[in-house]
Amino acid sequence: MEPIQAIRESRALIIMRGEFGDRLEDIARILVEEGFLAIEVAMNSPRALEQIARLALAFKDRAAIGAGTVxxxxxxxxxxxxxxxxxxxxxxxxxxxAFGRKVGIPVIPGAFTPSEIWRAHQNGAAMVKIFPAMPSGPEYLRNLRGPFSDVPFLPTGGITVENAAAFLRAGAIAVGIGSALVNSQAIASEGLVRFREACRRFSRALREL
Known part of the structure; x- marks a missing residue:
């Protein structure tokens, strides 16, 4: 699946950071079934390359699997x-x-200041990750939309189920969310049924705009 289209359709990029063991594919399957078609594995996770390889194999026709914290x-x-x-x-x-352009792979760089945002956009960023999104919040993103109306923004860092919709209303194309949704310790203690319920609530919140 084309990654940028998957992020736009999902209205979210899901960040998996940590150790998920044998539950890795089950967690990703729930995410995909609940409408999240773009998943990023943070490179500072244990065995990150193995996790990417497992997910890419299991979901090659159903979701876009990427690498984060590159x-x-x-x-x-x-x-x-x-x-x-x-x-x-x-x-x-x-x-x-430049590497992304050379190999034909979308790159989403992090930026915060107007100068960083413009430099990322000018150098071919597929989207610009506004990082960190908090504590500046949706109002900062809304102000950025004025001069950068054509730049697709993906706020990340401090995004929660509760505040994600506010960032979309402020002009984000999608949001990046990690441990506020996919938390290995919480999943281990609460189970996959509760995790699916959380994913469903988050998906509903993103689509009720």
Whole structure:
């Protein structure tokens, strides 16, 4: 599945950071069934490349699987070899963006200031991750929309089930959400049924705009 289309349709990019063990595919399956078609595995997770490879194999025809917290081109190369089809970074790095253009893979860099946002956009960012989204909040994003009306924004960092819709109303194309939804410790203690309920509530909140 084309990654940017998957993020736009889902209105969210799901970030999986941590160790999920044998439940990795089950968690991803619930996410996909509840309408989340773009999943990012953070590269600073234990066995991140193995997790990417497992998800890319299991969901190659159903979801876009990418790598997040990519800091270096070398990490990006390893992530693509594992099966990632898009890259997300917490910063704007021209080398990473050039690598993405070279290999034909979407790169979503992190940016915060107007200068960073413009530099990312000018260097071919598929979307710009406004990071961190909090504590500045939706109002900061709304103000950015004025001068950057054509830049697709993906606020990430501090996004929760409760505040996600406010960022969409402020002009975000989608939101990036991690531990507020996919928390390995919470899933281990509460189980997959509760996790599915949380995913369903989040999906409903994003679509009731």
């Amino acid at each position: 800091l270096l081109v070398e990490e990006a190369q390893r992530a693509l070899e594992a099966g990632a089809c898009f890259l997300v970074s917490p910063h704007t790095d021209e080398a990473l963006l």
